[in-house]
Amino acid sequence: MTLLSLEQVSVAYDNHLILENFDLKLEEGKLLSLLGPSGCGKTTTLRLIAGFLEAKGGKFMFDGRDYTHLPVNKRNFGFVFQSYALFPHLSVYDNVAFGLRLRKMKEGQVKEKVLRMLDIVSLNGFEKRFPQELSGGQRQRVAIARALVIEPDLLLFDEPLSNLDANLRVTMRVEIRRLQQELGMTAVYVSHDQEECFSISDQVAIMNAGKIEQLGAPTDIYQYPKTEYVARFIGFNNFLVFDGTRQGNTGLEWTIGDYGFDVQLQAGQSTANTYKGAIRPEDLRIIPLGQLTDLQKSLSNQVPGTVKVSTYLGRSYQFEVQTALGAFTVNQEMDIPIAPGQQVMITFPADKIVMVAQ
Amino acid sequence: MKINKMYWLLLPGLLFLTVFMLIPIILTIGSTFVQEGKPTLEGYLYFFKDAYFNRILLTTLRVSVFTTVICIALGYPVAYYISRLGTRKKGILLALSIFPLLTSPVVRSFSWMIILGRKGLVNNALVATGIVDKPIEILYTPTAMIIGLVHLFLPLIIITLVGVMENVDSELIRAAESLGASRFTALRKVLFPLTIPGLIIGSVLVFVGSLTAYTTPALLGGKERVISTFLYQNAMTLNDWYLASVIATIMIVITLVVVGLMNKVATKLNPKG
Ligand SMILES: Nc1ncnc2c1ncn2[C@@H]1O[C@H](COP(=O)(O)OP(=O)(O)OP(=O)(O)O)[C@@H](O)[C@H]1O
Ligand SMILES: [Mg+2]
Numbered sequence: 001m002t003l004l005s006l007e008q009v010s011v012a013y014d015n016h017l018i019l020e021n022f023d024l025k026l027e028e029g030k031l032l033s034l035l036g037p038s039g040c041g042k043t044t045t046l047r048l049i050a051g052f053l054e055a056k057g058g059k060f061m062f063d064g065r066d067y068t069h070l071p072v073n074k075r076n077f078g079f080v081f082q083s084y085a086l087f088p089h090l091s092v093y094d095n096v097a098f099g100l101r102l103r104k105m106k107e108g109q110v111k112e113k114v115l116r117m118l119d120i121v122s123l124n125g126f127e128k129r130f131p132q133e134l135s136g137g138q139r140q141r142v143a144i145a146r147a148l149v150i151e152p153d154l155l156l157f158d159e160p161l162s163n164l165d166a167n168l169r170v171t172m173r174v175e176i177r178r179l180q181q182e183l184g185m186t187a188v189y190v191s192h193d194q195e196e197c198f199s200i201s202d203q204v205a206i207m208n209a210g211k212i213e214q215l216g217a218p219t220d221i222y223q224y225p226k227t228e229y230v231a232r233f234i235g236f237n238n239f240l241v242f243d244g245t246r247q248g249n250t251g252l253e254w255t256i257g258d259y260g261f262d263v264q265l266q267a268g269q270s271t272a273n274t275y276k277g278a279i280r281p282e283d284l285r286i287i288p289l290g291q292l293t294d295l296q297k298s299l300s301n302q303v304p305g306t307v308k309v310s311t312y313l314g315r316s317y318q319f320e321v322q323t324a325l326g327a328f329t330v331n332q333e334m335d336i337p338i339a340p341g342q343q344v345m346i347t348f349p350a351d352k353i354v355m356v357a358q
Numbered sequence: 359m360k361i362n363k364m365y366w367l368l369l370p371g372l373l374f375l376t377v378f379m380l381i382p383i384i385l386t387i388g389s390t391f392v393q394e395g396k397p398t399l400e401g402y403l404y405f406f407k408d409a410y411f412n413r414i415l416l417t418t419l420r421v422s423v424f425t426t427v428i429c430i431a432l433g434y435p436v437a438y439y440i441s442r443l444g445t446r447k448k449g450i451l452l453a454l455s456i457f458p459l460l461t462s463p464v465v466r467s468f469s470w471m472i473i474l475g476r477k478g479l480v481n482n483a484l485v486a487t488g489i490v491d492k493p494i495e496i497l498y499t500p501t502a503m504i505i506g507l508v509h510l511f512l513p514l515i516i517i518t519l520v521g522v523m524e525n526v527d528s529e530l531i532r533a534a535e536s537l538g539a540s541r542f543t544a545l546r547k548v549l550f551p552l553t554i555p556g557l558i559i560g561s562v563l564v565f566v567g568s569l570t571a572y573t574t575p576a577l578l579g580g581k582e583r584v585i586s587t588f589l590y591q592n593a594m595t596l597n598d599w600y601l602a603s604v605i606a607t608i609m610i611v612i613t614l615v616v617v618g619l620m621n622k623v624a625t626k627l628n629p630k631g
Contacts, residue, residue, distance in 0.1 A: 083527065
């Protein structure tokens with residue numbers, strides 16, 4: 001069931017439109033991530049949902065009710081801030097109890113709920129501490145506990161892990177996902193970090209300049225970006241700019257000049273459209289030209305070139321290869337790197353080329 | 359070694375303060391306990407038995423307390439408003455709000471005399487609108503002193519509070535609202551406790567300022583005396599330096615007691631962090 005829907009919403013700061021005719025839908029019990037570069041409007045979207053910002057136009061429906069003009073404090077949404085925003089003058093216990101006391105709950109019941117919530121986020125024994133006496137990860141968990149304990153209808157996270165170190169980030173995101181699933185919460189999660197978004201979400205929305213470029217399950221987006229923007233964003237650094245099609249040995253081929261490429265179209269894509277072929281650096285293969293037979297050289301999905309730069313990445317080498325079709329980046333594991341200046345053949349595996357809208 | 363040498367830099371300032379402030383104060387206080395070579399408390403006994411002086415003391419405290427409370431009540435919302443503005447607007451409004459500090463106290467008080475007098479703006483308006491049928495007595499009463507002092511000290515409390523409020527993350531207010539608090543409740547439960555240190559500092563400044571202010575109560579108070587004007591009268595008009603010293607000592611003690619009390623309150627209410 002659709003729980004949340006933004007319909008044609010616009011938001012402006014000082015008459016400068018940040019979101020224009022923005023649409024978003026989210027099912028109950030799912031976690032949706034908003035992912036995109038800095039300044040694309042992720043926080044703005046989240047604040048709009050929370051009610052910190054007023055929409056200029058459009059409608060925000062939640063659970064069948066119109067929330068567009070409902071004040072923040074009537075929404076019953078939990079918000080986890082990037083800066084945690086814990087109340088510095090209150091102990092951990094009082095921070096978590098804050099929302100419950102506003103609901104005029106009896107102190108006994110407050111205590112029961114707070115202690116259970118602190119147990120869930122593994123902070124038993126920390127009740128009397130003050131926020132500044134906690135580590136970043138602990139503060140984070142207090143912030144989550146404070147937002148969860150009011151049993152919100154929706155949880156909103158704004159880059160909750162960005163202040164933590166890499167290890168803790170991984171632990172905490174697993175934790176957040178576990179809590180969200182255990183409690184059956186619906187959540188919207190904002191992050192810069194792709195891995196974080198892909199690992200904890202049911203749905204990912206890739207945003208670009210106030211618009212959602214693509215919304216889908218993490219695996220769908222990761223494997224089949226629909227636009228060049230999304231492809232670039234998730235690491236498809238190489239693009240083939242096709243100029244036509246022709247009948248090749250194995251069927252229809254896309255061409256760039258004399259070069260032919262066998263590709264696999266996704267559902268809904270037609271041969272009539274103009275596409276770019278996107279491919280990740282680690283999906284390209286390079287072989288020194290001298291090691292190939294003439295027959296091998298004549299196959300499609302290959303482009304010869306010269307290695308310009310070779311960089312050691314630890315597990316693999318990264319090569320910048322200049323070809324007649326432009327420069328390509330290739331990541332490949334090998335024991336002895338190919339030296340700059342060498343002639344190589346780049347292979348583009350047909351099943352790894354993703355056709356994206358230009 | 360390096361740090362020890364740095365302490366020498368403090369010497370000129372310390373010397374100045376010792377010679378021109380500490381020693382005179384100690385001498386003044388000391389002199390109140392000695393008369394004609396014998397230790398005595400006569401000056402103090404005289405004062406605390408004197409009904410006239412007790413009334414002056416009471417007026418002074420009342421004026422100072424009212425001034426402080428009114429300054430907080432008027433200044434707090436203004437400070438909140440200013441603290442939430444953008445840099446440019448904030449600069450302009452802050453400059454405007456400290457304007458009263460830049461005018462001479464004499465000029466400021468004379469303007470109030472014109473406004474509050476029997477034929478002044480306020481009385482004219484009150485009579486014209488029929489709220490009262492003959493001019494009321496405002497000028498030369500403690501009320502006039504309070505009005506003048508509030509005008510003088512409001513900027514002080516605004517500046518102090520704006521400074522403290524700017525340091526309260528606005529996300530905290532949003533957090534409270536998202537947990538179900540109305541804006542007012544959010545301000546009461548989050549902003550207010552976090553601004554208590556500023557409120558205390560501001561109150562001390564205003565209270566002590568009102569206690570020791572001379573020009574404003576002298577011009578607006580007429581025959582009504584407060585401690586500072588009474589002190590001046592004893593020293594300059596009556597040329598009684600002994601009594602003037604006693605009054606000065608009493609003022610110092612009141613100031614110290616108030617600052618000490620406020621400090622106590624501050625440490626008790628001080629939010630962590
Ligand atoms: N208070 C504000 N006043 C004016 N413009 C703002 C304000 N807040 C954000 N903006 C602008 O709105 C746009 C979107 O901002 P937003 O904070 O939503 O970005 P974001 O996607 O969350 O970025 P980041 O990943 O850096 O947090 C940006 O261009 C930003 O400059
Ligand atoms: Mg943001």
